[in-house]
Amino acid sequence: MSDTDVILSAKGMTKQFAGFMAVKDVNLDVKRGSIHAMIGPNGAGKTTCFNLLTKFLQPTAGSISFNGKDITTMAASDIARLGMVRSFQISAVFPKLTVLENVRVALQRRRGGNFDFWRSQRVLNQFDEEAMRRVEEVGLTDFAGELAGELSYGRKRALEFATTLALEPELLLLDEPMAGMAQEDIERISALIKRISANRTILMVEHNLSVVADLSDKITVLARGQVLAEGDYETVSNDPRVIEAYIGVGHG
Template identity: 60%
Template sequence: MSDSTQTPSIILETRGLTKDFKGFTAIKDVNVQVQTGHIHALIGPNGAGKTTFFNLLTKFLTPTAGRIFYDGNDITRHRPAEIAQHGLIRSFQISAVFPHLSARENVRIALQRKLGVSYHFWRPIRVLDQLNEEAQHLLEQVGLGEFADTKAVELAYGRKRALEIATTIALKPRLMLLDEPTQGMSAEDVSTVTDLIRRVVEGRTVVMVEHNLNVVSTLADRITVLSRGEVLAEGDYDTVSTNPAVMEAYMGTTDAA
């Protein structure tokens, strides 16, 4: 009789990941495994190394030591464009939409890659008209259907973040990296964007850096806690939130990471 227990599929893994900056070690010997289909949160006090870790994953930085594996392949020395082509897509802490284009036009730019015209900006704009229906569908998914013709610069901050999530999804990511998706938002916008993320990432794998522990507790299947560049704890929310070392690192606070 065969064993019915299946080993979880690991889509992203770091082994001994280390980054030094002129004598300062920002990340030291970090080992993380991200399971396919999970939302994996990365938290830690200010200066814990979260942004450095994200920049290593997306190849904006080169590790001093260690390796990064994506979908079983060593991507440690790959360029950012290479990993994006394989479906590892990052959204940034600061909204990265085109401010003077409409919401629909922003999504169409992300969608046009599949037409093979990503860099053919001299072609007539009607070439992209075939993407309008799909763009509208994505906007409706993130609650922006009625704002399709609104310029991004005119959208409220929470809606700009929703638009960025729509453009990220348009790139058909296998793994989404969300960098502080609720930073700077009002409580109402935080709730809206949290619900949005839960809805649109269903069935996708996500790694997110997030300060708001209420968001993390709501969304994350697994949490890695960094402190001074090293893994302090890992597990589900109940496990890490009651860990004495984690509580000490946060100096007793429970509302922000």
């Protein structure tokens, strides 16, 4: 894989907390235009890795680059401006606003960091056309006028994707997007992730191996803070080390 094919790369990424090695010497290459899943049982170091990659934590050792630019010491807000956005950064849904209004607020944020609540309705309405496109993209057209607080859990997650997409990320990082969902919602959100990946790269952390089976181009399996295995679903699901790591902790 050439350097131009790789959008996000970590080399020797390590994080130590007061003597505890949470992440040790992790190497990761996320291919541009792919859906890449990072999975592992509880305590595998997934969340720490994700926080390191998205700059909510600083690594003890190693380097991280995005589009060939070293971001190891950059702040989370700065990498968001580069086009690398973590879902929860802007996924707080305003329950008393409609679906369309929530997306409109995200668009205002992208265009200047000023919510402009005191602006006239006419000025705010200029965002409606693009906001509606984002709403359509996540399959919420029929719910555009509904209050966000009244949506089902799965549709709230879809709305969070819409507000994330309003920032036009080149790389979208999703932290357990299917957590707490019923099977019907998992299938809907999986299909949505597949759809929105058409012209974007997605890196997702997920606990459940079966959830990413049909979704991911590549899977990195973590255990005890280290990369245990990597490859497509068939490769990692048949790896004896992966099977052993999941025995006794379940797949859910």
